[in-house]
Amino acid sequence: xxxxxxxxxxxxxxxxxxxxxxxxxxxxxxxxxxxxxxxxxxxxxxxxxxxxxxxxxxxxxxxxxxxxxxxxxxxxxxxxxxxxxxxxxxxxxxxxxxxxxxxxxxxxxxxxxxxxxxxxxxxxxxxxxxxxxxxxxxxxxxxxxxx
Amino acid sequence: xxxxxxxxxxxxxxxxxxxxxxxxxxxxxxxxxxxxxxxxxxxxxxxxxxxxxxxxxxxxxxxxxxxxxxxxxxxxxxxxxxxxxxxxxxxxxxxxxxxxxxxxxxxxxxxxxxxxxxxxxxxxxxxxxxxxxxxxxxxxxxxxxxxxxxxxxxxxxxxxxxxxxxxxxxxxxxxxxxxxxxxxxxxxxxxxxxxxxxxxxxxxxxxxxxxxxxxxxxxxxxxxxxxxxxxxxxxxxxxxxxxxxxxxxxxxxxxxxxxxxxxxxxxxxxxxxxxxxxx
Numbered sequence: 114x115x116x117x118x119x120x121x122x123x124x125x126x127x128x129x130x131x132x133x134x135x136x137x138x139x140x141x142x143x144x145x146x147x148x149x150x151x152x153x154x155x156x157x158x159x160x161x162x163x164x165x166x167x168x169x170x171x172x173x174x175x176x177x178x179x180x181x182x183x184x185x186x187x188x189x190x191x192x193x194x195x196x197x198x199x200x201x202x203x204x205x206x207x208x209x210x211x212x213x214x215x216x217x218x219x220x221x222x223x224x225x226x227x228x229x230x231x232x233x234x235x236x237x238x239x240x241x242x243x244x245x246x247x248x249x250x251x252x253x254x255x256x257x258x259x260x
Numbered sequence: 261x262x263x264x265x266x267x268x269x270x271x272x273x274x275x276x277x278x279x280x281x282x283x284x285x286x287x288x289x290x291x292x293x294x295x296x297x298x299x300x301x302x303x304x305x306x307x308x309x310x311x312x313x314x315x316x317x318x319x320x321x322x323x324x325x326x327x328x329x330x331x332x333x334x335x336x337x338x339x340x341x342x343x344x345x346x347x348x349x350x351x352x353x354x355x356x357x358x359x360x361x362x363x364x365x366x367x368x369x370x371x372x373x374x375x376x377x378x379x380x381x382x383x384x385x386x387x388x389x390x391x392x393x394x395x396x397x398x399x400x401x402x403x404x405x406x407x408x409x410x411x412x413x414x415x416x417x418x419x420x421x422x423x424x425x426x427x428x429x430x431x432x433x434x435x436x437x438x439x440x441x442x443x444x445x446x447x448x449x450x451x452x453x454x455x456x457x458x459x460x461x462x463x464x465x466x467x468x469x470x471x472x473x474x475x476x477x478x479x480x481x482x483x484x485x486x487x488x489x490x491x492x493x494x495x496x497x498x499x500x501x502x503x504x505x506x507x508x509x510x511x512x513x514x515x516x517x518x519x520x521x522x523x524x525x526x527x528x529x530x531x532x533x534x535x536x537x538x539x
Contacts (some may be wrong), residue, residue, distance in 0.1 A: 151423065192497075192532075197411055
């Protein structure tokens with residue numbers, strides 16, 4: 114989802130901030146470092162650190178964005194537990210499309226990764242063929258949205 | 261807000277006045293925060309508290325609140341901390357802290373309390389074998405799915421509160437004279453490639469047709485063994501993230517409000533990574 118949303122802007126996709134919070138500062142996404150700090154502080158549970166992170170998001174992105182960011186944190190505190198609690202595998206298309214990224218970002222080391230399915234060679238080849246078309250489609254969606 | 265607004269397709273019993281009264285007094289964000297909280301977010305949280313207080317499909321209202329209380333106690337539980345550090349989370353035994361929170365003594369099986377704690381503190385290391393073993397301890401697969409929906413719903417609202425520096429909302433009182441659980445298991449649910457049975461990907465038949473319109477990803481179907489758990493999930497997701505009904509999920513160029521879609525997904529991805537969830 115993150116990769117797709119960055120693709121719509123036609124920008125370089127750098128997902129390192131997902132698994133390495135310090136790398137978020139180099140992201141092209143506005144306020145990325147503040148948002149990642151807000152996530153880490155909230156999940157860490159230290160109220161002083163949360164307050165500092167909250168003030169930073171508010172000053173960089175505004176009050177409404179702060180509330181929405183807190184809501185998104187809440188959403189994914191739920192969704193990760195739904196996925197892990199029910200043991201669902203990745204959907205086939207996502208499994209194929211994210212194979213390289215999961216390896217690059219070290220997500221393969223997570224305990225829940227044991228639930229992944231192996232990607233067949235034909236699936237990998239098909240994904241490589243479709244990828245350029247998907248990028249064109251996403252950039253078209255981005256240009257259309259900015260009109 | 262009417263009761264019909266709150267519960268939609270859920271069956272109702274004679275508790276309508278009590279529910280609607282309690283809804284409007286909870287989640288008073290305007291009095292607690294200077295930051296503006298969207299009305300749909302407030303309403304979704306109030307609906308969640310009303311759902312929590314009511315009987316579900318497998319647990320009664322008091323039992324659901326006992327499970328919610330146990331899930332909150334997990335945050336400061338010494339046993340959970342010890343397990344989190346252990347090589348295997350199943351190698352450490354003992355008693356959880358705060359089991360009696362919320363007046364839940366003996367109300368639900370110990371296995372349910374343990375499940376609530378594990379889901380909160382160490383979800384990425386749960387296993388299918390463990391879920392299957394719960395049935396022998398009084399927690400069937402359907403009981404487990406409903407328990408999961410209670411725990412994760414409370415967890416998500418509590419996370420919003422923690423992020424905004426708000427005190428946790430007191431858990432609701434069980435709805436007086438609430439209905440008996442219906443214990444309805446969707447006839448087409450089957451166990452395939454997850455820990456629990458779920459509905460097939462195609463549009464569900466009959467009274468579950470509202471759950472999803474056609475081919476649906478695993479994460480939407482994950483709790484479909486208990487259809488009301490999916491309805492609760494969709495309600496909260498629509499307020500916290502993006503609406504599954506309005507096609508917002510597939511619009512990668514636009515956010516729903518002041519956050520761009522990329523900012524939203526960065527938060528989502530970082531929460532998942534910190535929780536060590538590969539999904």
